[in-house]
Amino acid sequence: MKRLFLLAFAVCIGAVLIGPATAQEKLRIGGAVQVFPLYYLPIYAAQENGIFKKNGLDVEWVPSQSGADLTRAFAASAIKIALSSAATDSLAIARGVPLSVIGNLQSYDDFAIWSSSKGRVAKGEDLKGGKIGVSRFGGLEHSYGQLAAKKLGIDKDVQFVSTGGINESLAALVTGSIDAVVLPAASMLTLKLEGKVREIAEIQSLLPKEWISYTITAHKDFIAKEPSTVKAVVQSIFEANRFIMSADGKAWAIAKMREINGYSAEAASASYDTLGLSKNGKIDTEGLKNLLEFLSDYQMMKKDEVPAVEKIVDDQFVK
Incomplete structure (x- = not known):
């Protein structure tokens, strides 16, 4: 009985010690908006199809209410990686938030x-x-x-x-x-x-033909300290995108949009037809240059604030 008691006590102590560590391993992936299909579909596809798990990730989806809120979360290091927009990213980087665009989710804006x-x-x-x-x-x-x-x-x-x-x-x-x-x-x-x-x-x-709209973005410290985790996230997202844009993925995506957005079948199908999710994440630097020029022309940032493309992009994970 004494042995059983000691064994049970050891198991309880082990659970206490292991529990917090496991919780700390959960990766928080942010998003600029909660109910925008372009942001949530890759996350749910990767979760529900075991893609994150296969790549060694335990993910929590933590969307914001706006791009500005996401920028504040990055600045406070509450979020280390997120699905975002190139305009939001560029403005944040121009204002000193240490971010890098690491993948292209979708090039056009609807x-x-x-x-x-x-x-x-x-x-x-x-x-x-x-x-x-x-x-x-x-x-x-x-x-x-x-x-x-x-x-x-x-x-x-x-x-x-x-x-x-x-x-x-x-x-x-x-x-x-x-x-x-x-x-x-x-x-x-x-x-x-x-x-x-x-x-x-x-x-x-x-808009110019070459453009970039939606992105995967990460904190520079996270990229430097955990490149293997960043790579696993990027691989998972674009594997999820390939599924979503496949014949099998279409029915799943339509059902998910009906569930999350409350779309009718017709509306969900129409929304799916507007998706242009990138399957490889390649970043169009000409598109980014055009976006930066647009942001400057329309006074979203001053001309002397516009960061160089190489200060925005880190494409090591999508080459």
Whole structure:
């Protein structure tokens, strides 16, 4: 009995000692937004198909509420690696946050300008004299809206309104207090299929052909101290992407979007068709140069703040 007691005591002590260590091994992977399919699909695909486990990773998905929140998490070292956007990354690096873009999730952006189907604005030119809602001034929505207004020749005849967020923008559009919003297709699919909104200007067609939009980004200290872990994450994400973009992965991705976003079958299928997830993560430096020029032209960063491409990119894991 004494031996059994000592053995049980040893097991309990071992559990106490091992438990915290195991918890510490769980890797927190961040994301700029919680319910954006481009961010969550690779994570859930890697988790549910055993890809992370196969590569020796125990992952916790920790999405933020915005790109700015993700930048703050990186700056505080609360997150070491994340699915992000190249614009957010570039701005953070220009302001001194020690990050590197280590992979390309998707090169194009599916933002557009949308109007209410019941409103007066049926095409881009109708925005002359109107109000365009954006979540905040100085963000990507604002810059994309400025780009579209300039291309349409109405940049001096529109007013931008800072609504405070995506939901607030949609509420203002529905009530008619603004004439249009600048948002990605993923945020508008259900309303579009219900006939409540219409797309009046596609942003992608106004951008240079070479572009980069969504990324995998990591803290430089994490890359230096744990390169094998970083490599395992990158390999897992792009294996997950290859699954998502395959015939077998399509049905899984559509079901997952219906579960997470509450999409109808039609909306989920339409959302899947907009996915252009990279299968290898190769980083287009020309696309990044074009993005940096855009950020400078539209005053998201000062010209003397623009970092060199080599200070942004670390492509050792996707070569």
